[in-house]
Amino acid sequence: MDIDVKKVAMLARIRLTDSEADELGPQLGSILGYIEKLSEVNTDGVMPTAHPHDAAMPLRANIVTNSNRREALQAVAPNVLSGLYVVPKVIE
Amino acid sequence: MPFSTLSDIQSRLNGGEITAVEVAQLYLDRIEAHNESLNAFVYMDRAHVIAQAEASDAYRAQHEPRLLEGLPIAVKDIFCTQDGPTRCCSSILEGFDAPYDAHVITRLKEAGAVLVGKTNMDEFAMGSSTETSAFGVCRNPWDVSRIPGGSSGGSASAVAAALTPAALGTDTGGSIRQPASLCGITGLKPTYGRVSRRGIIAFASSLDQAGPMTRSVRDAAMLTEAMVGHDAGDATSVADAPIVSWLAACDKTDMKGLKIGKPKEYFVDGMDAGVRAEVEAALKQCEALGAEIVDISLPHTEYAVAAYYVIAPSEASANLSRYDGVRFGHRCDAPDDLLDMYTRSRDEGFGTEVKRRILTGAYALSSGYYDAYYLKAQKVRTLIQQDFMQAFEQVDIIATPTSPVTAFQVGEKTDDPLTMYLSDIFTLAVNLAGLPGLSQPCGMTAGLPVGLQWIAPAWREDLLLNAASAYESATAWSDLAPEAFAVKGDKV
Numbered sequence: 001m002d003i004d005v006k007k008v009a010m011l012a013r014i015r016l017t018d019s020e021a022d023e024l025g026p027q028l029g030s031i032l033g034y035i036e037k038l039s040e041v042n043t044d045g046v047m048p049t050a051h052p053h054d055a056a057m058p059l060r061a062n063i064v065t066n067s068n069r070r071e072a073l074q075a076v077a078p079n080v081l082s083g084l085y086v087v088p089k090v091i092e
Numbered sequence: 093m094p095f096s097t098l099s100d101i102q103s104r105l106n107g108g109e110i111t112a113v114e115v116a117q118l119y120l121d122r123i124e125a126h127n128e129s130l131n132a133f134v135y136m137d138r139a140h141v142i143a144q145a146e147a148s149d150a151y152r153a154q155h156e157p158r159l160l161e162g163l164p165i166a167v168k169d170i171f172c173t174q175d176g177p178t179r180c181c182s183s184i185l186e187g188f189d190a191p192y193d194a195h196v197i198t199r200l201k202e203a204g205a206v207l208v209g210k211t212n213m214d215e216f217a218m219g220s221s222t223e224t225s226a227f228g229v230c231r232n233p234w235d236v237s238r239i240p241g242g243s244s245g246g247s248a249s250a251v252a253a254a255l256t257p258a259a260l261g262t263d264t265g266g267s268i269r270q271p272a273s274l275c276g277i278t279g280l281k282p283t284y285g286r287v288s289r290r291g292i293i294a295f296a297s298s299l300d301q302a303g304p305m306t307r308s309v310r311d312a313a314m315l316t317e318a319m320v321g322h323d324a325g326d327a328t329s330v331a332d333a334p335i336v337s338w339l340a341a342c343d344k345t346d347m348k349g350l351k352i353g354k355p356k357e358y359f360v361d362g363m364d365a366g367v368r369a370e371v372e373a374a375l376k377q378c379e380a381l382g383a384e385i386v387d388i389s390l391p392h393t394e395y396a397v398a399a400y401y402v403i404a405p406s407e408a409s410a411n412l413s414r415y416d417g418v419r420f421g422h423r424c425d426a427p428d429d430l431l432d433m434y435t436r437s438r439d440e441g442f443g444t445e446v447k448r449r450i451l452t453g454a455y456a457l458s459s460g461y462y463d464a465y466y467l468k469a470q471k472v473r474t475l476i477q478q479d480f481m482q483a484f485e486q487v488d489i490i491a492t493p494t495s496p497v498t499a500f501q502v503g504e505k506t507d508d509p510l511t512m513y514l515s516d517i518f519t520l521a522v523n524l525a526g527l528p529g530l531s532q533p534c535g536m537t538a539g540l541p542v543g544l545q546w547i548a549p550a551w552r553e554d555l556l557l558n559a560a561s562a563y564e565s566a567t568a569w570s571d572l573a574p575e576a577f578a579v580k581g582d583k584v
Contacts, residue, residue, distance in 0.1 A: 005451065012409060012454035013416070014447055015435035024448060027509055031452055034510055037398045038468050041475065048470035049477065052284040052298060052526025053550060057327055065324075072191040078423035085418050088429050 003028050094122055094254035095573045098163050098311040101257055105152070105162050112152070112162030116145035116206055119164050123209070123255045126577060129236055132250040134169055134227040135176050136209035144206040151204060158204035159318045165200060166259040168247050169210040170217055171302075172291040173197050180293045181225040182215045184415050184422045184441025194291025195323045196260065196302055203318040208256050212246030215443045216412065217267055217295045219243050220515045221505065224445040229502055232275060233574040234540055238499040241271030247305045248275035253577040258306045258315055262292060264299045265400055266494075266519025269531035272305055273494035273543020276533045276572060278560070279305045280312040283550045284526035285330035287316075288323030296407035297328070299400075299523040308570055309532060309560040313338040316553065334551040341557035345565045348382035352559070353487035357393035358518055363496035366537025371493045374534040374544045374563065378491070381562055386487050390479040395472050396521040401513055402456050402469035403524070409453030415441060448509060477525040484549045489559055492518055494531040494543035522547055530556040533569035541572075 005025040009016045016024065051057075070083055079086040093101075104110045120138055127133050141164075148162040172178050172190035179185045193201070200207065212230040214222055222230035222245025232240040233253035240249040244261030248271035251259050261268040263281035272279025280303045287302045294300065304315035317338035323329040354375060359368060375385055417423035417437030424440055427433035442450070456465035483490060496517060505512040522529040527547055534544035544563070548555040564570050 003455065008451050008455045008458070009447075010435070011458055012450045013413070013431075013434040013438055014442070014450065015432075015439045016447075017439070020439075020444075020447070024444075024451060027448060028451055028455065030510055031401060031448070031513075032455065035398045035402055035456075035465065035469075038395060038402070038472055039464075041392070041395055041468075041472050043468060043471035043475070046471040046474050048467055049298075049473040049524075050470070051328075052477075052524075053330070055285075055330070058331065060324065069191065073419075076188055076191065076420040078417060078421075087418055088427050088433055090430055 094579055097308040098257050112145040112148040116141050116164055119256055130231045130249050131228055132212055132230055132246045133209045134212050137176055141208050148204050161204035163205055164208045164256050165205045166208045166211050166250050166256040168213050168244050168261050170262050170293045171197055175207055180216050181213045181227055183226045195288035196319050199319055211250055214243035216446050217243040218445050218449050220512055223506055224443055232499045233577050239502055241274035243267040245271045248272055251277045251305050258311055261305045262302045264295050265523050266516045268303050269494050269519050269529055272531045274499040276541030278309055278312050278532045280530045283528045285328055286333055287319050288326040288329045290323055290325040294411040296404040309564050310342040313342050313557050336554045341554040342561040344558040344562045346382050347378055347562050350383040351487040352383050352385050353388040353483050353490040354385050355388050355390045357390050358492035367493050367542050370535025370537055370542040381566055388483050392475045392479050397517055399469040399472040400520040402465050405449040405453035406456050406466050409450045412450055473524045476521050480525045489555050490547040492545045494545040498540035528553045528556055530560050532560050
């Protein structure tokens with residue numbers, strides 16, 4: 001299988017160097033080629049699995065249970081200013 | 093002592109023969125002596141371990157001992173702990189100190205356990221050999237030129253070499269059972285939803301489950317008992333999970349009336365002949381213990397690897413999108429703009445196998461391919477589940493080899509990702525179906541351990557423990573220790 005690996009990498013927000021793309025491209029092709037095996041299976045009328053035990057997601061009561069831990073949670077951030085995450089400028 | 097089980101150590105602590113501090117010191121000394129050759133631990137803080145052991149001894153002096161009072165437990169680097177760094181063995185989490193404990197870690201602390209450190213693993217649990225770790229390759233104590241299996245290879249290696257009496261792992265496609273098998277120890281993957289996933293760094297959320305890796309079946313039960321329970325903080329943690337009498341389930345010494353299914357798809361050409369012979373011999377032993385072996389078929393088994401390598405990477409590509417260099421984890425130097433920051437941070441932070449899986453997932457989920465890959469795989473998953481349900485109408489439990497091969501050489505399968513993926517062929521289907529599974533040692537071939545895998549219906553871990561305890565009581569495979577790490581005078 002021939003995959004445009006750089007395009008897929010951009011969808012996943014990963015910049016690949018040319019040498020990485022040269023290595024990963026054919027590997028991805030062989031993995032996806034193997035996965036093609038799934039097309040042999042007749043799945044007409046079969047429901048896709050949505051949960052391993054076919055269970056519904058529970059609802060929780062609409063009450064606040066977590067406390068404000070901003071400082072602890074932001075202590076691991078690369079760049080924080082006045083409680084805000086600093087990133088490169090997005091709007092001119 | 094080092095090769096004792098958790099239960100033995102517990103009896104000695106309860107009898108006042110030894111203190112938690114002495115136990116901790118013994119294992120810390122072994123870690124310091126042997127970790128260089130195994131690379132099983134990636135983080136250990138001696139003073140912090142001793143402080144926990146002292147606190148446990150002080151607690152014991154005043155109160156009844158708790159479930160795991162004073163017992164050393166190592167945990168895979170995938171569990172968030174406030175006792176030092178949590179890296180998931182990835183460069184992208186360099187410098188990350190978790191702001192909270194995983195639910196399971198809280199449970200262990202409340203049970204009085206002494207956490208001895210973080211164990212090596214494949215980066216983000218993506219691998220079957222513990223070779224993709226940012227901390228380097230982990231080794232198998234039975235032969236240090238070989239891999240310990242993966243992704244919980246550090247936990248398996250540490251328990252097998254008695255650097256700790258027990259450890260926690262996680263299992264998304266076999267990551268507890270396969271390394272347990274390759275290192276000659278016992279590993280249990282509970283039913284999906286039995287153990288909270290909160291604070292366990294997510295790989296594939298519909299498959300991930302944490303469990304124990306130990307030197308005996310009873311120890312696995314003891315540790316599971318301390319880990320399980322509903323957690324409102326994990327929406328997939330099941331509130332009304334059927335209760336198991338964990339320790340009582342380990343009292344079984346025979347298999348009278350037990351119907352064991354032997355699926356023909358798990359005994360195939362191409363698997364290691366030695367593995368096959370040992371597992372066949374184990375099933376003969378089960379017959380001698382009173383079990384009836386029933387030939388069964390799980391017809392969609394051959395599609396499990398393909399379905400898994402769509403579903404797990406798809407979920408991983410979504411889960412790992414959180415590593416964007418904004419809130420935590422690695423950020424590249426001097427990004428030009430936001431897109432450059434995302435793409436370069438992720439390229440620099442993730443290793444090759446992680447990228448391979450994210451790209452596989454991104455492709456499978458991308459516009460125009462979703463139906464052919466993700467939706468198709470989830471339909472095949474339903475058929476795999478139905479295979480098991482039909483089998484359990486005929487039999488109580490299923491027995492298979494855990495892995496088609498024994499521990500392979502370091503570097504043997506790293507060039508071809510697909511060959512590596514196929515080494516999980518016997519464990520993946522259990523995760524796809526959300527079932528409990530247990531691997532226990534059942535023989536040796538060419539000097540390397542072979543594992544027997546038990547698979548039970550959902551919530552029936554008691555059946556796994558019944559069968560595994562009976563087998564263990566009739567054999568001595570769990571008592572073996574790798575000679576290079578054994579202690580003179582200790583049982584080998």
